[in-house]
Amino acid sequence: MTPPPARRRRTGTNANVPVHTFLRRGTVRRSQAITTYGVGSLIAVDHESFIVSGLDEADRSWSADESPRIHERRLERLLGVDHFRLPPASGDTSKDGLRVRRFPQMHSCPGCNELQPHHDFNPPAGRSVCGTCETELVPSRFVVACEAGHLGEFPYWHWVHRSEDRSSTAAGKCGGRLMLRTSGRTSSLRSILVSCTCGGAPEVSMEGSFRKSALKDLGLTCRGTRPWLGSTAPNQECALPLRTLQRGSSSVWQPVLKSALSIPPWSSGRADPLAGHWEKLRKYDDKAAIQIYLDAVFDEGEWPVTLDEVMELLAAEREEDPDGQTEASFDHRYRALRNKEYERLRAGNEESDHSRDEQFVCEPPLGDQSVLEPLGVTGPMLVKKLREVRALKAFTRLVDAESTTDIKEMPLSEKPLRWLPAMEVRGEGVFLRLDEDRLGTWEKATAVAARVERMRAAHQRLLEQRAPDPSRAVPSPATPRMVLLHTLAHVLINEWSLEAGYPSASLRERLYAADDMAGLLVYTATSDSAGSLGGLVAQGEPELLDRTVRSALRRAAWCSSDPLCMEAEASGTAGTNLAACHACVMLPETSCEHNNILLDRALLIGTPEEPDVGFFARARHD
Structure with missing residues (x-):
């Protein structure tokens, strides 16, 4: 950096x-x-x-x-971009x-206790030390942020002079210098003391600065500052309430990530030279017009792909228009993207049918798949080659990135760009589905619906609390099949981390849960060649998969926190989990699509009182 x-x-x-x-x-x-x-x-x-x-x-x-x-x-x-970088x-x-x-600019000196902007200490070039006492400066522990994504310095002057009439004195114009010291009596905010040498205000502690209304009581609202864009970027209009945060808090920055698998016909990379031309190509319906366009763009007819391939690519793109609509909400378009991945994972393709540049190879296993029927597992596929692109779309502050809407997302630049930063993940994985008939019967059970409804209601309340307008909060994705698939993916990752030799943090889930989808993909999530050594994909053979699922279910039947874990009425963030904790099914956050919420291992193996609530309850005892 x-x-x-x-x-x-x-x-x-x-x-x-x-x-x-x-x-x-x-x-x-x-x-x-x-x-x-x-x-x-x-x-x-x-x-x-x-x-x-x-x-x-x-x-x-x-x-x-x-x-x-x-x-x-x-x-x-x-x-809505032309490429990634x-x-x-x-x-x-x-x-x-x-x-x-x-950032932050405000620093304190442990030697002389002064609290002021970094440049006012006159540090030597390239060093962050006090120009007077040569002591290393300490960046402010506290910053302020609003839910729109703005970030600013903590208003120390206002905090110290809060008992005065501030209408006649501008911040920092009292003639004094701010001082910060630690009493050392405790490690709480009460021991962090701030004062001003003007003598017009008493020394105050930082206690109470994290209250939701602490800065509102001082008459302060967000000024729309965006320090990551530099001092020349104008402040945005904003008057939202400010919240005090620790500089290292996870609430200061949360990424909004979107990802997609490279699937045919795009996964060969042959269409990459046409990037930036697709929006214009979509306007033409006949081959003759597309041929004229390509001749005008590429010299002497040296097209990167044939005309038939261009028509195939355009047809594949139009298939992902939700319900045939070219204009749809972001959520609908993202769901259409997932639907197409699910179809391709079910159908698969053969490595022998493609060139060595093919980035997606998905084949059915060679073994007898009927051994999985008692488990209710069907359609396993060996994803021998896999490429995922994860892009940083925007970021949020204070607001959970999974529950936000576009109005709460802060863009990565002041001016719109035609690209976004992204990373590639190449590896392998195992895809499997659950039997639709058995799943449909199971999810209609009263006890199953009641358990999932408790989690869904708790999650929905959480989303409404975090939304600026509760009536427009995004709906919770919790359904019986979603929670079941999610929990199954977690126990499989834990099991495969032992069997395949990968740490659980290097495996990742990708869920396909909807009325017409009931599948999951577990794949290596590393960004180097270590994710494609064959250790995971070998676990997808039916005999091995059968033993793995049964072993995972046996492990899930017992938790070191039982009986508290299994009998919990609510667990996790705001009660969004039931029988799930770090001792049984929770994973590193990099492995989970839903931040370790909406999990319940009782839906896998049942409870002592209601064994039939588990989808695999009978198979576990076979």
């Missing part, structure tokens, strides 16, 4: 072109630039704190060698890296 220059920039040999003398501060992996330290997030490096800069200047600062373009047409269309590497040999800016 490279923060902006501390003082000035040298000029090149021609005295016209500036030469960047950016300092390096730490390293992050490319995957972290999407999931953990994306645009607008805070990152601590040694004793300093920075915010990752926006993408407005990325076209100039991200070199093509270290930040190549990648394509996934289905996801590009969903997100891998974030630049930030190792010792990289030419550049992620740009960052110092």
Whole structure:
């Protein structure tokens, strides 16, 4: 990572072109630039704190060698962009890296106890120390944010002078200097004391600063500041309530990630040279017009794909229009994307039918699938080659990214861009489905519906609490088959992490749960070749899969927290789980699509009082 220059920039040999003398501060992996330290997030490096800069200047600062373009047409269309780019590497040999800016600006000095902006300490170039006492400066532990995604400095001056009449005195114009010290008596906010040398206000502690109305009581609302875009970016109009947050809190930044699998006919990569032309090609219905367009774009008829392939690709794209509509909501288009993946995973394809560039190879196992019938499992498929593209669409603050709407998402740049940062995951996986007839009978049972309804109601209340308008909150996805598939995926990941030799954090679930879908895909989630060594896909053979499912069910039947875990009336965040805890079915968050909520192992194996509530209750005892 490279923060902006501390003082000035040298000029090149021609005295016209500036030469960047950016300092390096730490390293992050490319995957972290999407999931953990994306645009607008805070990152601590040694004793300093920075915010990752926006993408407005990325076209100039991200070199093509270290930040190549990648394509996934289905996801590009969903997100309205022409292409994606891998974030630049930030190792010792990289030419550049992620740009960052110092934030928060407010720092304190443990030596002289002064609390002021970083530059007012007059630190030497390239160092973050007090110019007076040579003590390392400490970034402010506290920041403020609003639900629209804005971020700002904690208003220390207002906090200290809250007992005064502030109408006649502007912030910072009292003539004094802010001071911060720690009493050391406790580790609570009560021991963090802030004062002003003006003498007009008593020393106050930070206790109470995290109350929801703490800053509202001071007459402060959000000013729309966006420090990740730099000082030249104008503030947006915003008057939402501000909340005080710890600088390292997960509520400060949450990514909005969208992903898609590369499936035929897009998975060969042959259509990548046509990126940026598809919207125009979609306007033509006949081959002759498309041929004229391609001749005008490519010299001497050297097309990257044949005319028949272009027609096939256009037809495949139109198939993903929800209900034949070209204009639909984002949720409907994303659901159509998942539906097409489900169809392709069911149908599969043969590796021998494609070139070595094919990125999706899905075949039925060679063994006898009838051994899985007593379990109610059907249609296993061995996904021998798999490519997933995960794109960072936006980010949120304070609001859960899974429950938000577009109005709560903060874009990654001030001006709209035709690309987004993304990462590729190549690996392998196992896809399986549940028997629709058996599943339909099971999910109609009164006891099953009652358990799931408790989770759905708790989740819906949580979504309404987090939504600015409860009447427009997104509906909870909890249904009997969704919770069942979700919990089954978790126990399989735990089992396969033992059998296949992968840590559970490197396996990931992808659920297909709807009225016409009942499947799950467990795949390797690594971004290097270690995810395609065959260890996982070998577990999809029917005999092995049968033993794995039965072993996973036996493990799920007992938890070290039982009987409390199994008998819990509610668990997890706001009661969104039932019989699920970290000792049984919960996974690392990178492996779960739903942040470890909507889980209940009782739906797998039943309860002592109601054994039939479990989908696999009878098969477990066979």
